[in-house]
Amino acid sequence: MLRSLSLRLLLVVACAAAGAPAVADVAKGEKLYRQCQGCHSIGPDAPNGFGPQLNGVFERGPGGAEKYSYSAAFNRAVKQGMRWTDASLDEFLTAPLNYIPETRMAYPGVKNREDRQEIIAYLKLVGPDGELPETEKVKANRKRKQPRPLAAEAEIPAHGVLHLGRVALPEEIAAWDIDIRPDGQGLPEGSGSVIDGTDVYESGCAACHGIFGEGMGRWPVLAGGHDTLTDDRPEKTIGSYWPYLSTVFDYVRRAMPFGNARSLSDDDVYAVTAYLLYLNDQVDEDFVLTSENFTSIRLPNEGNFITDTRLAEVKTTVASDPCMTDCFDEPAVVTQRARILDVTPDKDTDEGSSATID
Numbered sequence: 426m427l428r429s430l431s432l433r434l435l436l437v438v439a440c441a442a443a444g445a446p447a448v449a450d451v452a453k454g455e456k457l458y459r460q461c462q463g464c465h466s467i468g469p470d471a472p473n474g475f476g477p478q479l480n481g482v483f484e485r486g487p488g489g490a491e492k493y494s495y496s497a498a499f500n501r502a503v504k505q506g507m508r509w510t511d512a513s514l515d516e517f518l519t520a521p522l523n524y525i526p527e528t529r530m531a532y533p534g535v536k537n538r539e540d541r542q543e544i545i546a547y548l549k550l551v552g553p554d555g556e557l558p559e560t561e562k563v564k565a566n567r568k569r570k571q572p573r574p575l576a577a578e579a580e581i582p583a584h585g586v587l588h589l590g591r592v593a594l595p596e597e598i599a600a601w602d603i604d605i606r607p608d609g610q611g612l613p614e615g616s617g618s619v620i621d622g623t624d625v626y627e628s629g630c631a632a633c634h635g636i637f638g639e640g641m642g643r644w645p646v647l648a649g650g651h652d653t654l655t656d657d658r659p660e661k662t663i664g665s666y667w668p669y670l671s672t673v674f675d676y677v678r679r680a681m682p683f684g685n686a687r688s689l690s691d692d693d694v695y696a697v698t699a700y701l702l703y704l705n706d707q708v709d710e711d712f713v714l715t716s717e718n719f720t721s722i723r724l725p726n727e728g729n730f731i732t733d734t735r736l737a738e739v740k741t742t743v744a745s746d747p748c749m750t751d752c753f754d755e756p757a758v759v760t761q762r763a764r765i766l767d768v769t770p771d772k773d774t775d776e777g778s779s780a781t782i783d
């Protein structure tokens with residue numbers, strides 16, 4: 426027992442020593458790892474997310490993230506002796522669902538072999554504490570992470586009545602002021618083709634939204650649903666429901682990929698927006714979306730959105746005594762039921778439950 430333990434220790438030491446020089450570029454591995462961040466985290470006290478935290482994943486072995494509930498398929502593979510080595514992790518990352526059918530890691534995989542090796546080398550360097558060893562890059566990072574001065578020590582600003590805060594810098598305003606309007610106001614210069622968008626989408630979006638925008642598991646569906654808006658269960662997608670292309674661009678640039686928002690370049694957002702149009706049958710595969718042709722693209726459901734005129738309506742501007750009873754000649758008609766919309770959880774009995782809103 427002791428012997429095998431010390432042998433194992435020796436092996437770990439040997440691996441660590443052999444692992445380090447194999448890294449071509451930590452920064453590259455770390456950058457490639459960004460595509461995993463929507464589901465995984467790394468770092469001191471990294472929490473589990475949709476996937477387990479990956480601190481020291483090699484040393485702790487498969488299934489070793491505390492408090493993370495792995496899928497049954499994954500646990501079975503561990504029981505059958507699965508181990509993380511360069512080779513096995515390479516195979517897993519190539520196509521997780523082939524390596525462990527029914528794993529919860531519904532991710533198409535990393536196709537490029539070198540990319541996989543960079544990622545694996547990076548994962549190897551991350552210790553159980555979530556820290557990288559003291560490489561040059563890490564030292565540089567540390568410098569940036571100087572502790573901030575305590576609020577109590579900060580100088581009290583002279584301006585304003587409350588002497589709070591400071592005037593925002595132009596860069597700060599620019600970073601925050603990123604909304605894009607339907608008429609194209611706010612669009613950055615740039616362009617992207619459906620073809621380029623395919624790459625952006627497959628590497629950064631398909632893991633959750635599915636290769637064809639069909640949505641993996643319970644992640645949102647991004648394509649299809651045409652002519653379903655009047656159905657009992659409308660399928661609301663960009664193509665079937667959203668009013669303006671500017672909403673798609675703004676949303677993706679602001680919030681996606683989930684967990685790694687604002688990581689795409691403007692051209693990548695143009696490209697992936699073009700690809701989403703393609704998935705929704707709005708453009709051909711050779712289409713290129715640019716800041717110039719952007720507003721010429723109209724989404725099919727735009728006409729069904731109307732301007733909010735409530736403030737100008739007679740009842741709010743004129744009627745000082747709003748009608749509260751019998752205001753309509755005809756009886757009210759129920760047009761939709763919360764139960765059908767799936768808003769209200771099912772009860773044992775549908776009848777007579779005060780919690781069920783009809």
Ligand code: HEC
Pocket residue numbers: 458460461462463464465475476477479482486487488489490494495496497498499518527528529530531532535544632633
């Ligand atoms: C869509 C979410 C998602 C993405 C994206 C994703 N993973 Fe995972 N990953 C998971 C889930 C969920 C599991 C747990 C698998 C199970 O329980 O079946 C997992 C498991 C793992 C494991 C095994 C962990 C352990 O404790 O043994 C490794 C290693 C891993 N992922 C690496 C990666 C890498 C590297 C990437 C990026 C190239 C990545 N994953 C991208 C969701 C994801």
Ligand code: HEC
Pocket residue numbers: 463464625626629630631632633634644645646647661662663673676677681682683684689697
């Ligand atoms: C880790 C999973 C994940 C990844 C990767 C991801 N998304 Fe999402 N996406 C989500 C989730 C979750 C939502 C819903 C968020 C919400 O409603 O707050 C969403 C919502 C969306 C929506 C709005 C859908 C709707 O009808 O409301 C769009 C559009 C979208 N994502 C595009 C993208 C694009 C483009 C990418 C790649 C650049 C991407 N997503 C990557 C998880 C992901």
